[in-house]
Amino acid sequence: MDLYIAPYDMIPPALMPPLRVRAGQAFYNIANLDEALAFARANPYPKGDHEGLIRRLQSADEPDEIIEAGNAFRWWAESNGILVERGLPG
Known part of the structure; x- marks a missing residue:
């Protein structure tokens, strides 16, 4: 009996554990890189290399x-x- 393992590119890039972030009064659960990318694009906070973060989230495939x-x-x-x-309300 052969064990089938799906190719890596078929597994969604997940954040383990998922992260909880806030933007203003709203809270978001970020479970994968696509959600992280969407959040970062919509919320360009000033600290850190925002453009570098966007590029890294877009290009991560290994x-x-x-x-x-x-x-x-x-x-x-x-x-x-x-x-x-x-466990904290924010």
């Missing part, structure tokens, strides 16, 4: 690039004070 892009999004959210810790 496992190590996906991890780095997720880490970059987390760092960007933390540096802009919009990352909400689990």
Whole structure:
């Protein structure tokens, strides 16, 4: 019996664990790089290299690039004070 493993490009690039961020009074759960990209485009906070973050989120396709892009999004959210810790209202 052969074990079938789906090619990596069929697995959505997920953020583990998902991140919770806020924009104004609204809160968003960011579970993958597509959601991180959409959020970052819609909310260009000033701290960090926003354009570099966008490029990194857009181009991540290898496992190590996906991890780095997720880490970059987390760092960007933390540096802009919009990352909400689990269990806290914000």
